[in-house]
Amino acid sequence: MHKIYLSYNNIVSSFGFNSNDAVTKIKDEITSLKLVNNKALMPESFYSSLVDKEKLEKEFASLNSKNKYTTLEKMMILSLSKVISASKTKITERTGLIISTTKGNIDALEVNSTHNEDKAYLSELGKAVKTHFGFLKEPLVLSNACVSGVLATSIAKRLIKQDLFDSVFIVSGDLVTKFTVSGFNSFQALSNEPCKPYSKNRTGINIGEVAASILVTKDISNLAPEAVEILGDGTANDANHISGPSRTGEGLFRSVNSALKEAKILASDIDYISAHGTATIFNDEMEAIAFDRLQMNKTPLNSLKGYFGHTLGASGLLETIIGMHSMHKNILFASLGFDEIGVSKTINVIKNSAAKNLTIFLKTASGFGGCNTAAIFKKVKH
Secondary structure, eight states, X not given: OOOOEEEEEEEEBTTBSSHHHHHHHHHTTOOOOEEEOOTTTOSSOEEEEOOOHHHHHHHHHTTOOOSOOOHHHHHHHHHHHHHHXXXXXXXXXXXXXXXXXXXXXXXXXXXXXXXXXXXXXXXXXXXXXXXXXXXXXXXXXXXXXXXXXXHHHHHHHHHHHXXXXXXXXXXXXXXXXXXXXXXXXXXXXXXXXXXOTTBTTOOOBOEEOEEEEEEEESOTTSOOTTOEEEEEEEEEEOOOOSSSOOTTOHXXXXXXXXXXXXXXXXXXXXXXXXXXXXXXXXXXXXXXXXXXXXXXXXXXXXXXXXXXXXXXXXXXXXXXXXXXXXXXHTEEOOOTTOOSBOSSSOOEEOOSOEEOOOOEEEEEEEEGGGEEEEEEEEEOOO
């Protein structure tokens, strides 16, 4: 059976339009979260990470596209174009496309939108990306709450192992819109300061926006320096509540165990965990309980939400890419915003960035509806 690799990648964020820009800022423990005062999004000011739309327009103009695209489509197309170009992968019948998002072009439904309401259909988002690049097969549009990004890597792996494709491109993205901001605000989940995952003083979530892309392939002859092999994955639903996670961490516990079983490794073999860490009361507590049940209390762990905020359906892929670069550089990145432990179980939150030899990392994500996904990645020796 072929080994499957995650390779060339790109991040379009408020840090810039490539992965290295984001990784450099994270290494220096610099956040992209800023106080936003935009009455069109929300009456009160809130902290968020927003892509500079003027810079995005200038960067996208370099693609010389004649078609009209939404902001999210531009972010996704720009990100994916850089991965296709860097990998020099030819698009054929054996090349797949997965798009992961929670809300897609939800802003098309807003009163002042310049786009037709039909753009809000996820299928329209898939069609726009497919047509721009000339993919020959229909894209798989994946929307499973906030596990969508990392779940896409699991599905890409399975499609290749089933010999349906030789390689699969994934592009993930979500926007900060009136719909998403007002939705989380209605839960009283938005923080009025930069978020603090796992901290005693955490007051809630920040919402951010990015687009992230990656190549998943079985071709070992052409891999990026930071490439990793996906060893195992698992997805489980705790069926607890429409938005609240299981109080026992059951879904996350089962998904990590499933990934460990497929990878044929022990929990003690994991060098670090790139966790979900939304900085909400119930999510952080649930994760701590699950990691305690998995006997991973001492494993170094971080949340990247303090740098980007929660980027919804893109967060899992974004954070997987950062994890790949962390492994490549042998640096544990700090969990920005963390101060005093605020969960009932002992977990080893990374307070300051530090050098460490890294070989295997675990990426986890949890989302509304009780969904949980875990994936295990191993550094590729070049």
